[in-house]
Amino acid sequence: xxxxxxxxxxxxERQRAVVAxxxxxxxxxxxxxREEETRPYECDGLTAYRHVPMVVALxxxxxxxxxxxxxxxGMGVPVVPRGAGTGLSGGALPLxxxxxxxxxxFMRILRVDPLACIAVVQPGVRNxxxxxxxxxxxxxxxxxxxxxxxxxxxxxxxxxxxxxxxLKYGLTVHNVLGVRGxxxxxxxxxFGSEALDSPGYDLLALVIGSEGMLAVTTEITVKxxxxxxxxxxxxxxxxxxxxxxDAVAAVLAAGIVPAGLEMMDKPATRAVEEFxxxxxxxxxxxxxxxxSDGSPEEVADEIAxxxxxxxxxxxxxxxxxxxxxxxxRFWSGRKAAFGAMGRISPDYYCMDGTIPRxxxxxxxxxxxxxxxxxxLRCPNVFHAGDGNLHPLILFDANDPDQLTRxxxxxxxxxxxxxxxxxxxxxxxxxxxxxxxxxxxxFGRDELEVFHGIKRAFDPQGLLNPGKAVPTxxxxxxxxxxxxxxxQLRHPELPRF
Amino acid sequence: MDAPIAxxxxxxxxxxxxxxxxxxxxxGTKDFYGxxxxxxxxxxxxxxGITSYEPSELVVTARCGTPLAELESAxxxxxxxxxxxxxxxxxxxxxxxxxxxxxxxxxxxxxxxxRDFVLGAxxxxxxxxxxxxxGQVMKNVAGYDVSRLVAGSLGTLGLIVEVSLKVLPKPPAxxxxxxxxxxxxxxxxxxxxxGLPLSITATAWHLGTLALRLSGAPSALDAAARHIxxxxxxxxxxxxxxxxxxxxxxxxxxxxxxLWRLSLPPSTGPLxxxxxxxxxxxxxxRWLKTNAQAHELRSAAxxxxxxxxxxxxxxxxxGVFADLPPALSRLHRELKAVFDPAGILNRxxxxxxx
Numbered sequence: 062x063x064x065x066x067x068x069x070x071x072x073x074e075r076q077r078a079v080v081a082x083x084x085x086x087x088x089x090x091x092x093x094x095r096e097e098e099t100r101p102y103e104c105d106g107l108t109a110y111r112h113v114p115m116v117v118a119l120x121x122x123x124x125x126x127x128x129x130x131x132x133x134x135g136m137g138v139p140v141v142p143r144g145a146g147t148g149l150s151g152g153a154l155p156l157x158x159x160x161x162x163x164x165x166x167f168m169r170i171l172r173v174d175p176l177a178c179i180a181v182v183q184p185g186v187r188n189x190x191x192x193x194x195x196x197x198x199x200x201x202x203x204x205x206x207x208x209x210x211x212x213x214x215x216x217x218x219x220x221x222x223x224x225x226x227x228l229k230y231g232l233t234v235h236n237v238l239g240v241r242g243x244x245x246x247x248x249x250x251x252f253g254s255e256a257l258d259s260p261g262y263d264l265l266a267l268v269i270g271s272e273g274m275l276a277v278t279t280e281i282t283v284k285x286x287x288x289x290x291x292x293x294x295x296x297x298x299x300x301x302x303x304x305x306x307d308a309v310a311a312v313l314a315a316g317i318v319p320a321g322l323e324m325m326d327k328p329a330t331r332a333v334e335e336f337x338x339x340x341x342x343x344x345x346x347x348x349x350x351x352x353s354d355g356s357p358e359e360v361a362d363e364i365a366x367x368x369x370x371x372x373x374x375x376x377x378x379x380x381x382x383x384x385x386x387x388x389x390r391f392w393s394g395r396k397a398a399f400g401a402m403g404r405i406s407p408d409y410y411c412m413d414g415t416i417p418r419x420x421x422x423x424x425x426x427x428x429x430x431x432x433x434x435x436x437l438r439c440p441n442v443f444h445a446g447d448g449n450l451h452p453l454i455l456f457d458a459n460d461p462d463q464l465t466r467x468x469x470x471x472x473x474x475x476x477x478x479x480x481x482x483x484x485x486x487x488x489x490x491x492x493x494x495x496x497x498x499x500x501x502x503f504g505r506d507e508l509e510v511f512h513g514i515k516r517a518f519d520p521q522g523l524l525n526p527g528k529a530v531p532t533x534x535x536x537x538x539x540x541x542x543x544x545x546x547x548q549l550r551h552p553e554l555p556r557f
Numbered sequence: 558m559d560a561p562i563a564x565x566x567x568x569x570x571x572x573x574x575x576x577x578x579x580x581x582x583x584x585g586t587k588d589f590y591g592x593x594x595x596x597x598x599x600x601x602x603x604x605x606g607i608t609s610y611e612p613s614e615l616v617v618t619a620r621c622g623t624p625l626a627e628l629e630s631a632x633x634x635x636x637x638x639x640x641x642x643x644x645x646x647x648x649x650x651x652x653x654x655x656x657x658x659x660x661x662x663x664x665x666x667x668x669x670x671x672r673d674f675v676l677g678a679x680x681x682x683x684x685x686x687x688x689x690x691x692g693q694v695m696k697n698v699a700g701y702d703v704s705r706l707v708a709g710s711l712g713t714l715g716l717i718v719e720v721s722l723k724v725l726p727k728p729p730a731x732x733x734x735x736x737x738x739x740x741x742x743x744x745x746x747x748x749x750x751x752g753l754p755l756s757i758t759a760t761a762w763h764l765g766t767l768a769l770r771l772s773g774a775p776s777a778l779d780a781a782a783r784h785i786x787x788x789x790x791x792x793x794x795x796x797x798x799x800x801x802x803x804x805x806x807x808x809x810x811x812x813x814x815x816l817w818r819l820s821l822p823p824s825t826g827p828l829x830x831x832x833x834x835x836x837x838x839x840x841x842x843r844w845l846k847t848n849a850q851a852h853e854l855r856s857a858a859x860x861x862x863x864x865x866x867x868x869x870x871x872x873x874x875x876g877v878f879a880d881l882p883p884a885l886s887r888l889h890r891e892l893k894a895v896f897d898p899a900g901i902l903n904r905x906x907x908x909x910x911x
Contacts, residue, residue: 177824262889316729317726359773511701514895517894
């Protein structure tokens with residue numbers, strides 16, 4: 062799919078005009094247009110989709126961002142904003158006739174206010190760097206996507222990123238107080254503030270997770286939390302996936318909200334154990350990691366309660382981390398799960414559906430059936446506490462047939478997630494990757510509302526066009542391919 | 558679609574065709590809040606009841622007309638709660654009104670606001686279309702987050718017919734401490750404590766006395782209470798205090814003087830504005846009972862990086878909420894037009910121009 066796209070011819074005349082206009086206010090080295098310079102930007106973390114941008118702009122001041130947007134808006138050139146490029150849904154996939162606006166130079170932490178418990182940062186700051194800057198005040202930034210050493214906070218805002226601790230501490234939307242930036246016409250705009258609310262509609266909630274389609278972020282105010290005094294994790298083995306799922310429900314029903322609650326199935330456990338030697342139980346059908354944090358007294362108390370619940374739920378083996386090193390070792394496997402897949406397979410395709418937890422057994426059984434149907438392996442890692450499932454389909458992209466099978470496999474799983482009352486994406490975003498599944502998730506009227514919101518911010522559709530929300534025509538085409546139960550999702554639209 | 562939703566959708570569709578303004582109304586407990594309600598009342602209580610609730614999923618889904626008290630007792634029966642502690646302001650309060658008003662109570666600074674707990678919503682827009690956004694799962698980034706956008710929109714974007722909320726277990730134990738502290742010291746002190754892992758879940762300061770609530774495991778509360786000091790309140794007295802505060806029935810809130818709500822960066826020092834004051838949320842929320850001029854209050858709040866709302870006042874024709882900068886104001890008007898092109902839903906309730 063990607064190769065053909067990248068061969069799109071660049072309109073040289075147009076390219077020259079855009080480069081000249083941007084060079085009017087950007088230094089020469091901040092405007093890239095030669096293919097050897099623009100090629101590195103052809104994809105984000107979803108490498109299956111590639112597209113060389115017409116021009117790359119690398120501003121380093123807000124004023125330059127404003128002028129890039131104003132210029133592109135004036136010339137009718139689409140703009141794709143990009144953070145660290147670690148996104149997994151192709152949200153920062155460039156356009157062959159567009160400007161890729163890299164925010165990589167916005168790397169400064171502007172202010173850490175330990176009294177108000179906030180940090181004001183630029184969008185290119187890495188997620189983990191915020192906590193590093195706050196640690197001397199005993200504070201940290203809670204959302205911790207597994208890519209936190211590389212991903213930028215601007216990208217987190219665009220995707221509403223989660224992490225392994227978000228059941229207790231929330232997602233990006235719960236931990237960001239304000240966002241400053243520009244709309245596509247170069248108009249400065251601020252959503253939220255350092256207060257806890259703002260007058261009027263909650264546009265901050267709307268902009269977070271909008272996949273860079275409503276505004277370009279240049280400054281972000283995040284909430285910092287006091288670092289818990291200690292944390293411990295239980296590693297529990299189960300001989301049955303459904304039992305593990307039921308044990309998770311039992312922990313929550315017992316009135317405990319663990320700081321982290323993760324599950325891995327046997328194939329995933331085996332793959333990571335070989336890679337990081339975390340000491341995982343290789344005979345377990347599923348393992349759970351349940352973390353408690355707080356004061357030492359609180360943690361001791363909660364660990365004891367969780368152990369009792371897990372034991373009653375049929376855990377076959379349990380170990381509790383004895384010190385910080387061991388805790389980090391238990392987590393190292395989970396955090397390295399994606400990397401481990403890269404070692405046992407040439408390529409892997411990560412899904413991101415979220416399901417009501419009680420349907421876990423059914424969905425995992427379905428995935429096992431799909432493994433047989435498509436002849437591909439699919440280990441599972443699962444944010445068990447919040448129902449966010451990351452099945453990883455292993456394939457070889459050099460084999461076009463495997464790639465096609467992978468895409469069909471993934472599409473079926475995502476539609477299964479919708480069928481059980483879940484969603485196609487919990488934290489990675491729709492981007493270009495899941496845009497067709499949006500047609501199954503939403504009806505015509507909801508999609509019309511999304512397009513209306515987009516037009517309110519960006520009437521000409523120049524900011525990151527073609528991502529996240531499919532056109533109704535695209536859904537009509539897709540609907541023809543995916544008729545389920547004899548019911549067409551958009552029967553009123555013309556067919557091709 | 559079932560009959561009550563179809564009936565509400567039909568009523569909105571007809572009103573839109575006739576361009577007849579509608580006033581969406583549940584129990585009417587928040588009639589005082591926002592601009593003067595106008596239009597023909599549309600009673601949202603025809604659509605009521607808990608649709609699904611499974612404590613182990615930490616999610617409840619209920620219809621707009623569900624009495625808030627009924628919902629909270631159902632949760633309490635499973636040891637759970639709405640962690641944003643919404644004020645009811647009367648026994649007739651409904652879930653729909655709670656979400657539309659977007660008001661949170663004492664636990665807000667620690668736990669989050671109404672919108673933080675919204676997972677999904679079914680909405681009838683101003684054309685009478687029934688729309689579904691979000692879902693019943695904790696993490697969902699498919700499409701723009703419309704279900705959080707409608708929280709606090711005062712019914713101006715649509716009628717919220719059903720909402721799914723994240724719920725949390727009630728804390729195993731709570732304890733309330735009382736300390737004497739002057740205003741200039743209390744703000745800094747509350748902010749300092751909020752940066753420490755002390756499990757403070759509510760603060761309220763008035764006339765030199767700070768009440769502070771801790772929530773968590775009993776062992777953790779002992780340690781936190783030793784750190785903070787002060788006098789411990791009896792449990793029943795403490796529960797009554799927070800309940801009365803949440804419902805604004807403490808003596809501070811009595812009387813007819815206009816009540817202003819100032820939302821500020823929490824570490825903002827004393828503003829020295831005229832009138833009586835109650836401080837909550839570690840300093841982020843300051844209630845003022847005052848006859849001071851609106852512009853004086855609004856500019857003081859604005860200078861500090863916050864905003865002032867005329868929360869409860871006999872006079873509300875001159876604007877309840879702080880004016881928006883032009884770029885935001887334009888977005889508000891355009892979003893209103895997306896959801897309610899005929900401009901019939903709760904006209905003027907949020908801002909006079911729509």
